[in-house]
Amino acid sequence: MERLNWGLIGGGEGSQIGPAHRLGARIDGLFELAAGALDANPDAGRAYARTLGIAAARAYGDWREMLEGERNRPDRIDLVTVATPNHTHFEITRAFLAEGINVLCEKPMTMTVAEGEEIVRTAEGSGAICAVNYGYSGYSLVRHMRAMVARGDLGKIRLVMAEFAHGHHADAADADNPRVRWRYDPAQAGVSAVMADCGIHALHMASFVIGQSPEKLSADFASLVGDRVLEDDAMVNLRMSGGTTCRLWTSAVALGHQHGLRVQVFGEKGGLSWAQEQPNQLLWTPLGGRTEIIERGGPNLSPQADAASRVTVGHAEGMPLAFANLYTDLATAIAARRAGQAAPESWCPMAEDGLRSVAAVHAAAESARADGAWVDARPPMYR
Incomplete structure (x- = not known):
């Protein structure tokens, strides 16, 4: 090329x-x-x-x-x-x-x-x-999760749990730190802080893996540190386009969590769990069976996972290599x-994914202002 x-x-x-x-x-x-x-x-x-x-x-x-x-x-x-x-x-x-x-x-x-x-x-x-x-979404085993869901290994997907929770904004002394302050300023960050910054990644990850988009949601936002205008913690319940229930937690005050991106998928025939801080292992639990560790670069993975794997099994792959797969x-x-x-x-x-994510963030902010009322999470042009 x-x-x-x-x-x-x-x-x-x-x-x-x-x-x-x-x-x-x-x-x-x-x-x-x-x-x-x-x-x-x-x-x-x-x-x-x-x-x-x-x-x-x-x-x-x-x-x-x-x-x-x-x-x-x-x-x-x-x-x-x-x-x-x-x-x-x-x-x-x-x-x-x-x-x-x-x-x-x-x-x-x-x-x-x-x-x-x-x-x-x-x-x-x-x-x-x-x-x-x-x-x-460029990580090899994330793509393998999507492939497993798409080929029916898990059966009908009942529930997806997504979280992106870190503790790096938990110090009230950072109130005037410009690298932190702007994230909680509506003039610079918009309608949401941690949901738009981190939760949006967890939401896309859930959507990407199960191949469904958000249809409606109910959200609870909390500002837990100082006098922040925008939220530093959020819990969102979603109903996805294929009927799957999604639970999403995102936080900037979860001390002890470093990066904190994780997704779990539960279907009729099995469950999957992957954490971005341990990207080389995917946990697979078939119904009635023992939990297995699927290793990145190992045998019998999907073509999509093999194509996205760049170094030999046992060696760590990180964020830049995930980015490289998108490039x-x-x-x-x-x-x-x-x-x-x-x-x-x-x-x-693509842009449609970006639009659906932005619409869900705005819907979550709307729902939070209305004490968790269920609202339509779809962009108007896709309703």
Whole structure:
């Protein structure tokens, strides 16, 4: 496959997510980092881009300059990753999609449901791919879970339990820490804090594994530290499109939890359990049988799990390699479109997934304000 030109917006020096994207995009040699607008400070962004090997002419001061500079280049970027603060995702993503440039947007895709619907329409109108970085869906054994559910190993899925609970915002002394404070400020974070930041990953994971989307939900939000306006803990009950019940817990005050992403699936014929901090093992308990440990890279896994596994059995695979699987999915889809061919089936999360997740976050905030009333979790355009 011909190497594709890749651009990055945000993810500059000191960024939490930037290194994972740079590693993920380049591990397989499918993308070359050709352009970047990496920092809110134009001079800092240009300087850091040069240290990453980006040519001076394509080390841009901001995303608008980048869009203008790439627009008419014969070697313009094939994919841009938007790794900027949440409130900027919509404007940047829409602008590049409208230009026909494929986008991988960090979550949440947008701040509002209306913006999310506009992104879906823009992508459909331009023919460009719009993907959303629910990167945990790239883990090999997560994909094996989905394959097991899809081929009927668990029978009808009765219940899915998803959680993303950490304790890194439990210290009230962090009230004025800018890295924490913005997450609980409605002007910067929107209608939700921990549900939009972490719970959205747990929700997508549940939806991805069982192949169902949220239809209605009931939520309880709590602000447990200091005088935070937005929630730092949430419990959400959901009814999914295939009839499955989903229980979701997300928290930023769960001391003792580090990353805390876990999903459990319970069906008529068996149950599965996977935790992101132990990504090489998947627990499988068949009805009437003993619990088995399925090892990543081991024998008799699904083709999807084998394709997403990159190092030999027994060695740890981490988040950048999960991201790499999404970038490989995108490279394959982009190459197929270039060749005028139908793209193979992809499990990369797309704009529709991003929209459904944003709609569920807004529905959860609405429900919490109404003391847990059940509300419709679907975006209006999919009702």
